[in-house]
Amino acid sequence: MHMPVTVRFAPSPTGRMHIGSARTALYNYLLAKRVGGRFILRIEDTDQKRFSPEAEAEIIEGLRWLGLDWDEGPDIGGPHAPYRQTEAREIYREHAQRLIEKDHAYPCFCTAERLARMREEHRARKEQPLYDGLCRRLDPAEAAQRIAAGERHVIRFKTPNEGTTTVTDMLRGEISVENKTLDDFILVKSDGLALYHLAAMVDDRRMAVSHVIRGSEWLSTLPLHALVVRAFGWREPAWCHLSLFLKPSGKGKMSKRDATQAMTEGHSIFIRDLKEMGYIPEGILNWIALMGASFDEAQDVFTLEEMIQRFDLGHLNPSPAAINFEKADHFNGTHIRRLSTDDLAARLAPVFAKAGYAPDGAKLRQVAAAVQVRIVTLDEAVDMGGFFFRENVAPDPKDLPGKGLTPAQSADALRAAREILAAKPAFDPTASEEELRALAEKLGYKPGVLFGIMRSAITGQTVSPPLFTSMEIIGRETILARMGAAEAVLRKM
RNA sequence: GCCCCCGUUGUCUAGCGGCCUAGGACGUGGCCCUCUCAAGGCCAAAACACGAGUUCGAACCUCGUCGGGGGCACCA
Numbered sequence: 091m092h093m094p095v096t097v098r099f100a101p102s103p104t105g106r107m108h109i110g111s112a113r114t115a116l117y118n119y120l121l122a123k124r125v126g127g128r129f130i131l132r133i134e135d136t137d138q139k140r141f142s143p144e145a146e147a148e149i150i151e152g153l154r155w156l157g158l159d160w161d162e163g164p165d166i167g168g169p170h171a172p173y174r175q176t177e178a179r180e181i182y183r184e185h186a187q188r189l190i191e192k193d194h195a196y197p198c199f200c201t202a203e204r205l206a207r208m209r210e211e212h213r214a215r216k217e218q219p220l221y222d223g224l225c226r227r228l229d230p231a232e233a234a235q236r237i238a239a240g241e242r243h244v245i246r247f248k249t250p251n252e253g254t255t256t257v258t259d260m261l262r263g264e265i266s267v268e269n270k271t272l273d274d275f276i277l278v279k280s281d282g283l284a285l286y287h288l289a290a291m292v293d294d295r296r297m298a299v300s301h302v303i304r305g306s307e308w309l310s311t312l313p314l315h316a317l318v319v320r321a322f323g324w325r326e327p328a329w330c331h332l333s334l335f336l337k338p339s340g341k342g343k344m345s346k347r348d349a350t351q352a353m354t355e356g357h358s359i360f361i362r363d364l365k366e367m368g369y370i371p372e373g374i375l376n377w378i379a380l381m382g383a384s385f386d387e388a389q390d391v392f393t394l395e396e397m398i399q400r401f402d403l404g405h406l407n408p409s410p411a412a413i414n415f416e417k418a419d420h421f422n423g424t425h426i427r428r429l430s431t432d433d434l435a436a437r438l439a440p441v442f443a444k445a446g447y448a449p450d451g452a453k454l455r456q457v458a459a460a461v462q463v464r465i466v467t468l469d470e471a472v473d474m475g476g477f478f479f480r481e482n483v484a485p486d487p488k489d490l491p492g493k494g495l496t497p498a499q500s501a502d503a504l505r506a507a508r509e510i511l512a513a514k515p516a517f518d519p520t521a522s523e524e525e526l527r528a529l530a531e532k533l534g535y536k537p538g539v540l541f542g543i544m545r546s547a548i549t550g551q552t553v554s555p556p557l558f559t560s561m562e563i564i565g566r567e568t569i570l571a572r573m574g575a576a577e578a579v580l581r582k583m
Numbered sequence: 584g585c586c587c588c589c590g591u592u593g594u595c596u597a598g599c600g601g602c603c604u605a606g607g608a609c610g611u612g613g614c615c616c617u618c619u620c621a622a623g624g625c626c627a628a629a630a631c632a633c634g635a636g637u638u639c640g641a642a643c644c645u646c647g648u649c650g651g652g653g654g655c656a657c658c659a
Contacts, residue, residue, distance in 0.1 A: 102659045137658050202657070209656090216584045219655065244657055262588070271586055271655095279657040286659050310587055310654035333589085334653070340594080342652075380608085384596055390608050407596075409589045410652055417595070417609050427622075463622040474620080523618090541618035553620045 095127030096300050099153075099160070100290065102134040103145035107152035108349075108359045109413070110305065110335045113378040117332065118303050119158040120379075120401035130297055131163030133174045136289050138281075152361035156371045157394060162297075170297040175289045182284030185292050185322070186245045186277050194321035195277055197233050197243040198225035220273045221246065245278040247287070247318060257316040259309070260330040261408040267313045275314055287311065291318045299327050306331040306408070330403060333382040333410050335359075340412035357415040364418075368441060368469030370429075373422030381411040391424055423466040434458040438471050445472045447479040456563045460555035475555065478563055483550025483572060490546050490580055492539040497583035500543050503533055504580065507544055508573040511566075519561035519569075547576030 099115040101107070122129035131153070135141055150165060162168025172178050189195035198221075205221070212219040225233070226248060237243060250269040258264050277288040284292070294302060308315075309331045319326050337348045344352075349359055358364055364374055376392055379385065384407070385392055385400040392400070426434065435451075435458035442449040449457070461475045477483050491500040510525050511517070530540040541557050548569055554560055561569055 100659095104659070134659065140658065198657095205657085213584075218585045259588090265587070267586065273655075276657055281657075283657090285657070290659090305653095306588070307653060307659085312587090331588085336652075338594085340651080380595060382595080384607095386607095387597055388607065390596085405597095407589095411596090412594060414594050414609065420609055423622090461621095464620060466621095527618095536618090538618045545619060549619095551619085555620085557618055 093300055094298075095122060095125045096130065096298050097122050097127065097303055098130040098132050098294070098297060098299050099158075100132040100134050100293075100304075101149050102137060102140075103149065104137060104140040104142055105145060107145075107149045107361045108344075109361065109364075109374070109378050110344075110359070111149075112152065112156060112158075112361055112374070113335070113381065114303065114305055114332055115153060115158050116156070116375060116379060116397075117383075117401075117406070118301075119160075120398055121301060121303065121403065122161075123398040124401045127300070128161045129159075130168070130170070130299070131160040131165075131173065132293060132297070133164050134286065134290065136175045136283050136285060138176075138283070148362055155361065155365055156375060175293065176283070178289070178293070179283055181296070182278065182289050182292055183282065186284065186288060189247070189277070189318075189321060190245065192321065194248050195245050196226055196228070196230075196248055197237055198246045198274075198276075199228075199233075199236060199241055199243045200225060218271060220271075221275075223274060226274060242280045244276045244280050246274040247277050247314070247321075249274050249314070249317065255313040255317060257312050257326075257329060259312065260328055260403055261406055262331070265309070265312065272314060272317070275311075277318075287314060287318060291315055291322075294327055295319075295322070295324050301328045301330060301403075303330045303332065303403075306334055306410075330406070331408070332406065333408055335381065336410050336412045338413050338415065340410075343410075344413070352415070355415075357418070359413065368467030368471075369418065369422050370425055370437065370468065372425035372428075373418065376421040376425065377418045380417075381413065382407050391421070391428075419466045426465060426468070427463055429462070431455055431459045431462070434462055437468055441468045441471060442476070442479065445476060447472075447476065449479055453478065453563065460559050460563065464555065474553075477549050477551060477554070478560070480550075483548070485546045485550045485576060485579075487579055487583065489552050490543065490576055491583070492535065492543045495535070495539065495543075497580045501577050501580035503529075503535065503540055504543050504547060504573055504577045506533070507540060508570060508577070511573075512570055517566035519558045523558055543576075544573070547573050 097118040099118050101111050119129050121127065133146055153160070162170060162173065164173040186195060190197070208222060209219040226246070249272040252269060254266050254268050255272070256264050256266045275287055276285055278284050312329060312331070316326060334343055336342060337344050344359055352358055358367065361374070372393060375394055375397070379392070379397055380390060384405050385397060429437070432455065435455045438458050439449055439454060442454070457475045457478045461471045464474055465471050491497050492503065495503070506529055507526055510529060511519070511522055514522060526540065527537045530537045545554055545557050546552060548564065549560055
């Protein structure tokens with residue numbers, strides 16, 4: 091008998107969408123697709139203080155760009171609305187009330203000041219900073235009276251004082267903690283809004299979530315969450331805590347400063363940045379999927395579809411993984427090479443446009459084919475092939491003379507080459523290659539030397555796609571003009 | 584300080600008691616190809632944290648040590 095699988099990606103809109111959350115979303119998505127289950131997007135915005143209005147948009151934009159489509163969510167609705175926790179306040183309140191009635195929770199009137207003082211004392215005595223249970227011992231009648239009088243209060247969970255709580259994590263097996271080390275954590279804040287510990291559990295229940303796949307920063311609160319679920323008498327979801335992403339050095343998780351540092355080195359952990367840097371979804375997906383998991387013993391390049399076919403929770407790795415930006419480049423380049431020419435051209439169009447060029451269709455296709463194996467990110471196509479779309483090139487004069495040749499010798503060679511090309515009634519550079527090689531031999535130069543001069547003259551670069559391919563894209567008149575111009579420069583040197 | 588988790592080359596990983604003289608990938612070095620740059624092909628260096636135990640046999644099981652990480656909020 092199979093329970094229907096439902097998973098959810100539940101980010102909080104407090105910051106930018108980064109590769110860590112993208113990977114969590116990906117694994118959730120993969121499991122859902124693998125078994126034909128549902129994938130829900132839920133926004134956990136109970137933290138009003140840290141709420142950022144742009145964050146939700148960036149999350150949605152990031153997921154869409156990556157192609158991780160959801161079946162239910164705040165933007166598209168679904169049978170379990172609301173999908174934003176601030177829109178479900180009453181639901182959480184009712185549930186908190188039920189917990190109080192079942193003697194699993196209690197109102198607490200302690201002030202923030204008292205709590206802070208208490209914590210300080212605990213730390214001073216090197217004890218665990220747990221709530222001391224003052225209000226837990228309050229007479230319920232008195233508590234009810236104070237609430238009726240409008241006194242500010244929070245609702246705390248009544249954690250068992252004795253025994254141990256054991257929870258099963260799919261990747262780690264059983265995890266046990268002694269209940270006396272667990273805090274009477276707050277379920278509902280004094281402003282009436284639930285905290286994650288309550289809201290997420292209630293929502294997972296409401297939405298019939300079968301597998302909770304989330305970051306392992308939640309591992310330490312897992313027993314608490316299991317206790318809440320059990321207090322309600324609900325069936326527990328399968329818990330699966332993903333490994334953490336560590337900074338490239340492997341020492342600690344990425345901090346804000348590390349993220350900034352990465353930017354100065356030309357990297358980023360943020361999805362939107364990666365997109366703007368010219369990474370493609372296929373590359374990013376492949377990259378993050380393999381940090382903390384393996385999909386196949388003998389293969390490591392996968393499309394989303396292939397990942398779905400091979401996804402297996404059992405192949406997730408519980409140990410933390412250091413981020414490796416070189417691999418992002420590797421996977422991105424690999425996936426760019428796998429694109430069809432038309433597809434690459436379509437993706438390159440906005441990149442060239444952004445750089446100020448007006449790429450037309452047919453030529454863009456040719457350029458795409460020419461740069462395809464030479465670029466790691468889409469943006470690199472501009473450096474490698476921008477000259478295809480420029481009216482004029484301005485080669486650095488010092489790059490013009492052939493290796494080991496004087497400017498005069500180079501000018502002569504260039505003129506001779508130009509004459510060969512100009513003499514052809516039908517312009518076909520590739521067909522002229524043999525003749526040009528013969529020319530080089532006649533002059534006593536290596537072909538590469540002659541081609542080097544031509545490359546500088548025609549492309550304005552010392553590095554470019556293959557000369558003859560490039561010439562075909564550029565066209566006769568432009569080539570002859572550029573060669574002539576370069577010769578003139580050489581004559582004056 | 585307390586609680587929890589993790590530990591195979593520099594990095595991501597395969598390995599689930601004999602298939603391991605530990606496999607793949609990134610990166611690194613070399614060679615080949617070559618008009619530049621790439622891509623591609625071939626080769627190389629590089630790891631089971633340590634110590635006990637269990638067993639005929641341990642990277643795989645157990646315990647300890649050490650190392651790393653996460654959490655300890657009216658944040659998520």
